[in-house]
Amino acid sequence: DAVGQRGGQAAAALLVFALVAAGADQQTYALITSCIGVAWLGAIMLVRRSYVHQFRDTLRAGEIQRDVQLPNLDATTTDVLIESLSSPDEAEAMASLELLARAGRVPALVLYHPSETIVRRALSLFAHQRRPEIAPVIEYLMDHADPLIRAAALATAARIGIHHERVVASLADRDVDVRAAALVACAADADRSDIVTAGISILVGGDEADRLALARAIALAPNARFRTLLTDLLGRREPAVVREALRVLARSPELADVERLLGMLADPNVRNDVRRVLMATGPRGLDRLIGALDDPRTPLNVRRHIPRTISRFRTRAAAASLVDRLLREPDGTTEFKILRALGRLRSDDPQLPVDASIIREYARRSLVDAARYAVLADHLGPAVSPSGELLRELLSEKRFFAIEHVFRALDILEPTAGLRSAHDAIASSDPERRGAALEIIEHVVRSDLRNPLLAVIEPLDPQERRDRLGELAPGPFESQQELFAALLADRSDSLRCVVAHHIAERNIGSLRGELARLQTLDDPPFVIDAFQQALARLKVNDA
Known part of the structure; x- marks a missing residue:
């Protein structure tokens, strides 16, 4: 700073001397001064961006990058991956297969791979593609030892119209997966409709393994004729069967009943x-x-x-x-x-437009919550009982969650500023990371939110925090009774329950009226119960 300041003054002095010697007039002075001012403002913007970026890199250095994208595969990389397909290491071969699948460059020769897992995955990738070069491999796979591979080969043969006699013969196969694939493949054959209908009914009425085989077979050859059957399988509440049925619907979404799917969001298994x-x-x-x-x-x-x-x-x-x-x-x-x-949406696409006024209002509302919990905790005083300690910890937790909401909202507004990383650093005990986070907040967050946000983040004494928060600070509270009355009226049901228990534990009889007034029939049952228990304990203590 000293070099820049003194050096700038010296350069300006030399420039003035040069202009005087050249006989420059006032208009020349004004023009040169304006140009220098504009250039200086531009330099400030560039330096500021680099300055913030440096702190952002400091925070991200110790993080796992969540938004990594794979580059496009060039010819050399593709050749290396194709060579890796022949690796005896199944994990390496599978990784190569998945990468090639993303680029649409899976070679048909992978179907000769010795690993059954690799072949099954390759067949699933080819299942809905018309690849004439795989036709010669199908007959070989129809005699494979793995029944799932035989079933997939059967479905592929039916789809491309080859080996029809083998498909029909498989209706009597001893393995349920092969038999189910044959039934699905022959479903459009009018001459065998009775056999197919009877075979499918037997599988539906069998055990879970039978229904799973049927769902897998339909996934290999989805068709509108199986809509009712898929609905039946979804209603079985068997996770493996339901997942296979959903795979079919993902490939043929016109068969999906959106209303039914909506209710299934409650099931974590699917x-x-x-x-x-x-x-x-x-x-x-x-x-x-x-x-x-x-x-x-x-x-x-x-x-x-x-x-x-x-x-x-x-x-x-x-x-x-x-x-x-x-x-x-x-x-x-x-x-x-x-x-x-919303944070994920904006992280994936920072150009996606959102209504900034609503997000900013949400950030302000969350900041009000954080300020309230910080000030209430400051006024609580030292804990003298287990419930008092619990109340202090709960207020600290509420403040922490409210601060997280603020940062998440700000991150939606500025998805490339690194504010999520700043929040993680603020919550850490690393002074270097915390300092970097504070610098980002200082330079990215608008002043109307920045100043109160720093007031609830930094460790301040109660009066200084109240002064910096201004109108966002609740109170003031002239007594502990006023403080507890404010806590009883909070929106958090869990906090209200703990406060009611604490009042009863400390036998603060003067708050009996507040307990009775703030207890409403609209409260959850556990809140009503907590308030009633507190009132009963106060009554017993009075007796």
């Missing part, structure tokens, strides 16, 4: 599979999800998984629906999931 199907349905699925999120009749165990599902569509309509719901969502868990879903 939730990701359901999401893939809903994405495949396109605007039809998105519109129903948006409607369900806004519908108060949607069960809570379904509603809480809708935001993440909507975010997977990665469209303007998806982002707009989540932003629109953010300030109106009454369930705290769903609200947080909306926030996370």
Whole structure:
């Protein structure tokens, strides 16, 4: 700084002397001064960007990068991967296969691989592609020792119209997977409709392994004629069978019943599979999800998984629906999931437009919560009982979560600024990372949010925190009774229950009226119970 300041003054002096010697007039002085000023402002912007970027790199140095993308494969890389397909190491061969599949360059010769797992995966990749070069390999695979490979080869043969007699003969195969594949392959054959119908009925009425084999067979050759059968399989509540049925619907989304899929989001065993199907349905699925999120009749165990599902569509309509719901969502868990879903959307596509005014209002509202919990904790005083210690820890936790909400909202507004990393650093005990995070906050966050945010983050004495928060600080509280009355009126049900227990433990009889006044029939049953227990204990203590 000293060199830059003194050096700049010396350079300016030399420039003035040069202009005087050249006989420059006032207009020349003004023009040169304006040009230097504009250049200086531009330099400040460039230096500021590099300055913040340096701190951002400091924070990201110790993190796992979540948004890594694979580059396009060049010819040399493709040749290396194809060579790796012949590796005896199954993991290496599978990794090469997956990378080649992403580029659409899987060679047909991989079907001769000695690993059954590799061959099954390759067949699944070829299942819905017309690759004439795989036809000569099919007959070889139809005699494979693995029944799943034989079944897949059978389905491929039926699809490309070869080895029809082998397909028909497999209707009597001893293995259920091969038999199911043959039944599905012959479903369009009018001459064998009775045999196919009877065979499918036997599999549906059999055990879970039979139904799983049938679902796998349909996945190899999806068709609208199996719509009713798929609905039946989905209703069996057998996770393995349901997953296979959902695989079919993901490939043929026109067969999907969106209403039924919506309710299945509550099942963690198949939730990701359901999401893939809903994405495949396109605007039809998105519109129903948006409607369900806004519908108060949607069960809570379904509603809480809708935001993440909507975010997977990665469209303007998806982002707009989540932003629109953010300030109106009454369930705290769903609200947080909306926030996370928007963060992922903007992280994946920073150019995706969102209504910044709503996000900024949400950040301000969360900052008000953080300020309230910080000030309440400051006024609580030293804990003298177990419930007092629990109350202090709960307030600290509430403050921490509110701060996280603020950072997540700010990260939606500035998805490339590294604010999520700044939050992680603020919560850490590393002074270097914490200092870097504070620098990012100073240079990225707007002043109307930055100053109160720093006031709730930094370790300050109660009066200084109150002064810096200004109107965001609750109170002041003239007594402990006023403080506990404010805590009893908080929006957090868990906090209210702990406060009620603490009041009863400390026998603060003067708050009996507040306990009775703030207890309403709209409260959850556990809150009503906690308040009633506190009132009963106070009554016993008075006696």
